[in-house]
Amino acid sequence: MDHTEVEAEAHVEVLTSRDVPLGGPRAMTVRRTLPQRSRTLIGAWCFADHYGPDRVADSGGMDVAPHPHTGLQTVSWLFSGEIEHRDSLGTQAFVRPGELNLMTGGHGISHTEVSTPGTTVLHGVQLWVALPDEHRNAPRDFQHHAPEQLRVDGARLRVFLGTLVGDTSPVRTFTPLLGAEVLIDAGATVTLGVDPGFEHGLLVDEGDVRLDGTPLRPAELGYAAPGRATLTLTNVSEHPARTVLLGGPP
Structure with missing residues (x-):
């Protein structure tokens, strides 16, 4: 590369x-x-x-x-x-x-x-x-x-479409997709393994979040192009942050 x-x-x-x-x-x-x-x-x-x-x-x-x-x-x-x-x-x-x-x-x-x-x-x-x-x-x-909430270091997730952190939604889609709610603990960083063939978008609902180092405020969406095997989410707020992670092949 x-x-x-x-x-x-x-x-x-x-x-x-x-x-x-x-x-x-x-x-x-x-x-x-x-x-x-x-x-x-x-x-x-x-x-x-x-x-x-x-x-x-x-x-x-x-x-x-x-x-x-x-x-x-x-x-x-x-x-x-x-x-x-x-x-x-x-x-x-x-x-x-x-x-x-x-x-x-x-x-x-x-x-x-x-x-x-x-x-x-x-x-x-x-x-x-x-x-x-x-x-x-x-x-x-x-x-x-109704997906179960999963706990990973620094975050809680609900995977409603596709697969993330080993959890797969049973909901049928016509193309490969990812959809998940990610709640990040105050001051925490979480690194998620993702499909490198996907492009991803992280929509911030609450809190100030960094996606691979780029700051995102509430109501902003961070776009990450394909090629990443991981995404790193950091909550720089003093309270939990809520985000929605979307993804799929371009």
Whole structure:
């Protein structure tokens, strides 16, 4: 490997978010880091929306009217609160903290998302996965998974898609993917073994974090190009940091 390749590997691109009204100008606001002009995809991940913590009494919560999706999967992951999901398959399910809900739009599906009456603070991420051309018209589907929390030195993880630290999610995807919540202890550093064929994105929810030495603030996403066998996450805050790690082949 020459010097140029080493520098390319070490570089972390910082993507900042923009505020977007979800469902219309009077709806709740999300912070969107993906897509943007400089980067439209990380693996097959094509949307990354991050919201809260929002007091529902002030914001009105989430109330997304019926709307269609085709050719993609939606991934819902909450940190606090609860959302009721209904779709045209007849599915009624609840999105709760630490539990994955994945809906495959395939050749066409419609759904609604509404925060439940008992929710006081709504906080989480909404992610989309683009289906490859050969699976764009796949059968519609809905999957739910509640991954166990794993403890590694300096961090706690929940792997909701793909494989990390020896834990593999049973949820089916159409391309190799990684999705995990990583909670880093105050002042701790954790080094994670990852697939060097993947590109990765680290979305920071809470705390000030360094990804391979590059500082990331809340609502920023750090992009790491393929070629890394490890990612080093450092929490420079005096309180735990919450991040979401995404990955997949370019």
